[in-house]
Amino acid sequence: xxxxxxxxxxxxxxxxxxxxxxxxxxxxxxxxxxxxxxxxxxxxxxxxxxxxxxxxxxxxxxxxxxxxxxxxxxxxxxxxxxxxxxxxxxxxxxxxxxxxxxxxxxxxxxxxxxxxxxxxxxxxxxxxxxxxxxxxxxxxxxxxxxxxxxxxxxxxxxxxxxxxxxxxxxxxxxxxxxxxxxxxxxxxxxxxxxxxxxxxxxxxxxxxxxxxxxxxxxxxxxxxxxxxxxxxxxxxxxxxxxxxxxxxxxxxxxxxxxxxxxxxxxxxxxxxxxxxxxxxxxxxxxxxxxxxxxxxxxxxxxxxxxxxxxxxxxxxxxxxxxxxxxxxxxxxxxxxxxxx
Amino acid sequence: xxxxxxxxxxxxxxxxxxxxxxxxxxxxxxxxxxxxxxxxxxxxxxxxxxxxxxxxxxxxxxxxxxxxxxxxxxxxxxxxxxxxxxxxxxxxxxxxxxxxxxxxxxxxxxxxxxxxxxxxxxxxxxxxxxxxxxxxxxxxxxxxxxxxxxxxxxxxxxxxxxxxxxxxxxxxxxxxxxxxxxxxxxxxxxxxxxxxxxxxxxxxxxxxxxxxxxxxxxxxxxxxxxxxxxxxxxxxxxxxxxxxxxxxxxxxxxxxxxxxxxxxxxxxxxxxxxxxxxxxxxxxxxxxxxxxxxxxxxxxxxxxxxxxxxxxxxxxxxxxxxxxxxxxxxxxxxxxxxxxxxxxxxxxxxxxxxxxxxxxxxxxxxxxxxxxxxxxxxxxxxxxxxxxxxxxxxxxxxxxxxxxxxxxxxxxxxxxxxxxxxxxxxxxxxxxxxxxxxxxxxxxxxxxxxxxxxxxxxxxxxxxxxxxxxxxxxxxxxxxxxxxxxxxxxxxxxxxxxxxxxxxxxxxxxxxxxxxxxxxxxxxxxxxxxxxxxxxxxxxxxxxxxxxxxxxxxxxxxxxxxxxxxxxxxxxxxxxxxxxxxxxxxxxxxxxxxxxxxxxxxxxxxxxxxxxxx
Numbered sequence: 021x022x023x024x025x026x027x028x029x030x031x032x033x034x035x036x037x038x039x040x041x042x043x044x045x046x047x048x049x050x051x052x053x054x055x056x057x058x059x060x061x062x063x064x065x066x067x068x069x070x071x072x073x074x075x076x077x078x079x080x081x082x083x084x085x086x087x088x089x090x091x092x093x094x095x096x097x098x099x100x101x102x103x104x105x106x107x108x109x110x111x112x113x114x115x116x117x118x119x120x121x122x123x124x125x126x127x128x129x130x131x132x133x134x135x136x137x138x139x140x141x142x143x144x145x146x147x148x149x150x151x152x153x154x155x156x157x158x159x160x161x162x163x164x165x166x167x168x169x170x171x172x173x174x175x176x177x178x179x180x181x182x183x184x185x186x187x188x189x190x191x192x193x194x195x196x197x198x199x200x201x202x203x204x205x206x207x208x209x210x211x212x213x214x215x216x217x218x219x220x221x222x223x224x225x226x227x228x229x230x231x232x233x234x235x236x237x238x239x240x241x242x243x244x245x246x247x248x249x250x251x252x253x254x255x256x257x258x259x260x261x262x263x264x265x266x267x268x269x270x271x272x273x274x275x276x277x278x279x280x281x282x283x284x285x286x287x288x289x290x291x292x293x294x295x296x297x298x299x300x301x302x303x304x305x306x307x308x309x310x311x312x313x314x315x316x317x318x319x320x321x322x323x324x325x326x327x328x329x330x331x332x333x334x335x336x337x338x339x340x341x342x343x344x345x346x347x348x349x350x351x352x353x354x355x356x357x358x359x360x
Numbered sequence: 361x362x363x364x365x366x367x368x369x370x371x372x373x374x375x376x377x378x379x380x381x382x383x384x385x386x387x388x389x390x391x392x393x394x395x396x397x398x399x400x401x402x403x404x405x406x407x408x409x410x411x412x413x414x415x416x417x418x419x420x421x422x423x424x425x426x427x428x429x430x431x432x433x434x435x436x437x438x439x440x441x442x443x444x445x446x447x448x449x450x451x452x453x454x455x456x457x458x459x460x461x462x463x464x465x466x467x468x469x470x471x472x473x474x475x476x477x478x479x480x481x482x483x484x485x486x487x488x489x490x491x492x493x494x495x496x497x498x499x500x501x502x503x504x505x506x507x508x509x510x511x512x513x514x515x516x517x518x519x520x521x522x523x524x525x526x527x528x529x530x531x532x533x534x535x536x537x538x539x540x541x542x543x544x545x546x547x548x549x550x551x552x553x554x555x556x557x558x559x560x561x562x563x564x565x566x567x568x569x570x571x572x573x574x575x576x577x578x579x580x581x582x583x584x585x586x587x588x589x590x591x592x593x594x595x596x597x598x599x600x601x602x603x604x605x606x607x608x609x610x611x612x613x614x615x616x617x618x619x620x621x622x623x624x625x626x627x628x629x630x631x632x633x634x635x636x637x638x639x640x641x642x643x644x645x646x647x648x649x650x651x652x653x654x655x656x657x658x659x660x661x662x663x664x665x666x667x668x669x670x671x672x673x674x675x676x677x678x679x680x681x682x683x684x685x686x687x688x689x690x691x692x693x694x695x696x697x698x699x700x701x702x703x704x705x706x707x708x709x710x711x712x713x714x715x716x717x718x719x720x721x722x723x724x725x726x727x728x729x730x731x732x733x734x735x736x737x738x739x740x741x742x743x744x745x746x747x748x749x750x751x752x753x754x755x756x757x758x759x760x761x762x763x764x765x766x767x768x769x770x771x772x773x774x775x776x777x778x779x780x781x782x783x784x785x786x787x788x789x790x791x792x793x794x795x796x797x798x799x800x801x802x803x804x805x806x807x808x809x810x811x812x813x814x815x816x817x818x819x820x821x822x823x824x825x826x827x828x829x830x831x832x833x834x835x836x837x838x839x840x841x842x843x844x845x846x847x848x849x850x851x852x853x854x855x856x857x858x859x860x861x862x863x864x865x866x867x868x869x870x871x872x873x874x875x876x877x878x879x880x881x882x883x884x885x886x887x888x889x890x891x892x893x894x895x896x897x898x899x900x901x902x903x904x905x906x907x908x909x910x911x912x913x914x915x916x917x918x919x920x921x922x923x924x925x926x927x928x929x930x931x932x933x934x935x936x937x938x939x940x941x942x943x944x945x946x947x948x949x950x951x952x953x954x955x956x957x958x959x960x961x962x963x964x965x966x967x968x969x970x971x972x973x974x
Contacts, residue, residue: 036823038834067818072661075826082823083835088815090664091825092657093687099622099654103661103669104815106645107620111665111815129657132650335640342641347610350642351777355543356596357398359776 031056033066036086047198047224048078051145054201055114056085058208064112071114072101074121077152078145078224081116095126098133101140102327109328112212115142119160120150123179127159131188136327137216141208144181144221145198149230167229181221182305182319186298191322192218193305195315197238198225203249203316210318216326223314237314246309250317252293255285258313265289266312273303275312293321366581367538372431373585374439375533377526378456379448380417381410381424384526388446389426390772392530395543396430397597397774400587403430404739404883405772406438406957411627411711418480423455432586436738436883438771440959444536446529448472448503450481457491465497467532469525471504501572503528510568511561520558524565531569538582541566591776598775600739600768601631604698607746608670609642610778614747615754615786617668622647622658624677627710628766629700632672652680656697660684663693664824666814668750672698675717676707679724685759686725689849691824692801692810694753694760694788696746697731701765703955712955713766715879716930721761722908722937728846730853732756733907735763735879740775742768745905748860751786756856757809763907765880765929767957788812791820798822800833801845807859808852857909863902863917866890870920871898873971876947877927878904878934881958885927888963897971904934910941918945925950925970927963 034056042048059069069087073079075094082089088111092100101115122130122144133140149167150156156169160181164173185193192214196204204222211218223234237246248258248266256266257278265288267276276283295301301320307313344350377389386407393405408425415422429439441461447453447468460466466488473487483490488498503525510528511521527544534541545563552559598606612619621644623633636646645662649655656671663669673681678699688695701717703709721733732752736745742764749762791798791813798820801810813820822833828845830836867889877885882903889901902917904910918924926935927950935947950966952958 065818067816067821070665070815073825082825085823087821088664089821089823089825090661090691091823091827092660093683093826096653096657096684099649099657100661100664102654103620103622103647103658103663104665105661106647106658107618107662107665107667108816128650129654132654331645335643335645338640339643344641346780347606347613347642348780350609350639351596351606352594354596355394355398356594356777357400358594359400359590359592 029060029066031060034059034086036084038083040084041080042077043227045227046077047147047222047226048081048145050198050201051143051204051222051224052081052084054204055143055208057201058205058212061205061209062112062212068110068112069114070104070111071116072097072104073116074126075152076118076121076150078116078118079121095121095124096129097121098126098129098140098142102133102136102138105138105140106328106331109139109332113140115140117142117144119144119146119148119158123159123181123184131184134185134188134190134217134219137191137324138327139215139217141211141218142220143208144219145224146181146221147224147226147230148233149226151226151229155229180306181219183302185219186302186305186320190219191216191320191324192318193221193301193320194218194318195221195223195305197223197234197243197316199238207318210321214321216324237309246313247316248313250291250293250304250315250319252291252318252321254291255288256291257288273307273312293318294323296322367584368581369584369586371433371585372429372435373443373537373583374427374429374441375444375446376425376427376442376456376459377446377529378423378425378452379526380451381412381415381422382417383424383448384523385424385426385448388526388530389428391544391547392533393428393772394597395534395539396428397595398543399539400590401430401585402433402435402588402590403428403773404435404438405429406767407770409711411709418449418451418477420451420454420481423451425456430585432588434588436887437957437960440961444533446533448525448529450477450483450487453487453491454481454483457493460496463496465499465536466493467499467501467529469503469529470500471502499576501532506568506572507565510564514557514561514564516557516561520561524562527562527565528569528572531566532573535570535573536583538584541570594777595774596777597772598740598743599631599770599772600736600742600764601629601700601770602635603740603742603775604672604736604746604762604764605632605635605639607743608668608696608750609639609644610743610780610783611747611750611786612668613780614783615668615750615788617666617754617788618643618645619670620645620647620659620662620667621670621672622649622655622662623672624649624652624655626652626674626677628702628769629672629674629677629698631769632698632700652677653684656681656684656695659695660688660691660693663695664691664815666812668754669695670698671695672700674700674702675704675720678717678720682725685731686727686729687826688759689725689729689731690826690828692757692849694757694812696749696753696760696762698746698762698764700769701763703953709955711766713880713957714929714953714955715765715881716933716953717763718907718930718933718937721763728850730850730908732758732760732853732856732909733763734760735905735907736768737879737882737903737905739768739771739773743775747783751784752856752859754786754788755809755859756807756852757789757812758853763879768880790814791817793817793819796820799831800824801829801831803848803852808848808855854909857912860906860911862913863904863911865900865902865917867893867900868898869900871900872922873897873899873967874918874921874924875899875901875927875963875967876904876924876934876938877901878907881927881929884958884960884963887960888967891960892964892967899967899971915942918942923948923970925967927951927958927966929953929957
């Protein structure tokens, strides 16, 4: 990409002059830092970035980035971002969205952008609650959650983001925790470099309406034992001392300790994010504590052709074989007659 | 032509081809129209087909029709009543009996008038007698058996043989109007290049029909319609939807912009998306979105990225796009939304025409949300107004809503092909690269348009969006700023009036009655007004293509007439709009909501009532 100057950037270069207005302690602040850090390391000229969002707390994000930005309407960021990327494939297009914006009101656009594999990087802030409207349940809220619109507990089964992405033929899915800026930045860089739709689910804390919802896995004291950071080509080991791992037991994943019960290092699965068959990725994306550690890192990253490249290719092919080069040619093509 | 055949000259004639949805009536009508156009007649066509792709065979609901009106002088409507009806089955008689002129010609396939088909159409005995059509010129042709006979040596299966019935009927009509078969034969040679036996079968059936008509004396005399005196130039037939798509393509080329269309299929607008999808040769990026909302939102994204952005739809889809149009108004991005109106509300009558989306187009959004509204008025001037819509959208940085309707979209007429060099220049207001820091809502002092900074341009990074902003693009909740921005957006749209042509009057310049129309009703209204004027009435006619803002000379024209009547295919939406904007005048109304255009006769009668109602 890029022809203009790619001088070394710092995260500060991506900060706009706008005052950040998220609540103190909100997970969004950390996501913003991680994105600014990742962008500064990508080597892409600043003018090539476009941040597109929908509605919700996270969707204020573009205002805080000194890049091109378009704050859209509720649920429609995927559609707007699709238009931006198809119109100009040279741009690095980022969609900022939340669990309500992407999975409820924008569910249709979300699955279709993924199906088309348009090269957009979607950061989905999942705090399992509606924050901007002040505390109603979302499509990812755990069943039974008491909120303002579910005073007796929700009676809805939640979506699992990864499951939905893979079901929509997604080729890139990753998960991170808001406060883990290093891991997050690494994932954002990988997502940017992946050709095709990338979805990154951020387990994000809403300090006001759903505080601590991810604490069981995200807390510093427990997260090593309750999460697993997947890396392509590396064994699926986790725990402070990397003493636990994942293996296949029949058709299911199982948490084991190498050296115990006849399990050896060799039995531990090696993560293959590039495997086109989504079977294992699906199981990894759906792992829940306490039965399993929650999977972080890049769970799935498979190559595939993108919509915008295929479209450009089609246009090129048709143009090569057509006599119609401009409007005058078109208007005079086919059956015409002359009145003298 | 046989030596003893009599020939009579006529000024104009209306022909209606009618049959089952599967009988190929649209193709038959199109081929006839093309032949007439090549001959030099002026003409207007109107296809009239059911919403069901294949309604039960032989049923009245499944009747598909195609009407063509051709003449030696200017033709503005597909005509009220048919001089010739071609009916392929009893249901076609049932559906059209009332649409044939007294004493007109009815050609029908008598082989298809079986007891079963008669019953399906709701007849007990002979449809001609039941409909009291005996005094008409009835030609009961054994079309099915004749094509079977003509094609018996061609080794085709019975189904393929019967599929050529329409060409037999067309051959008869060609003889009746003394037309050459050459164009139609060439069409089949090209269409079935790889299936020469099918091409041959159609040509054989066509000729068989032609000679059959010559042999029977019932079709005497032959009707001759001389070519119309039309302006010099290159011509082609064009239908409204294709003309719309081409208008945008021309505007994009003129403005030096790439074009993007984001749309979702919907009757009767789909043809626009289809034409764009076929135009990869001109570099069109067409995107069949997952729904109407994604259609417009992807187009807004493309507009933000610096493309000429289009979305096309019909009424129900326009309702779904409302919120996003508001975003376009707030973000001040150029985009054209085409609404090919159909009869509503809700799903309504999807294949039938109406003009009842006007209020939705003008006001159907939250907040103070003005957009420019234009309306095309003939199938071919859909090109002109699509071009205008794109020009205004780009130069004024605003969403423009272009209204056409089912009647215009599917109607076709000869069109004098313009040359690109003669079309008006379009100047996109790109932001100045040196103007740093870029202020996204800084305006041109003449048009009030903001400038267009395209992502990818170094130094012009900025944010836009649906929240109220200051000139800098900063989110602002300051009450005075909001009021100022609301007024600026309204003023920006109002100032478009400075850049559009004056309203033109047809007929008398002043007098007793001014007939006011807008959009697609033009043809019927102008025909009625011309006839009344030739009968000595002091009557004039104006048709609005610019709805918001209105042309600047409206008041002056309205003031020259004693009475004003607004005729439209709804319950009075434009009349209401005029009452609000030009309160000093009194407006009478002519309204119709039957899913079909006015007839010239209806307009004349209603006008006479007003003229005489002193």
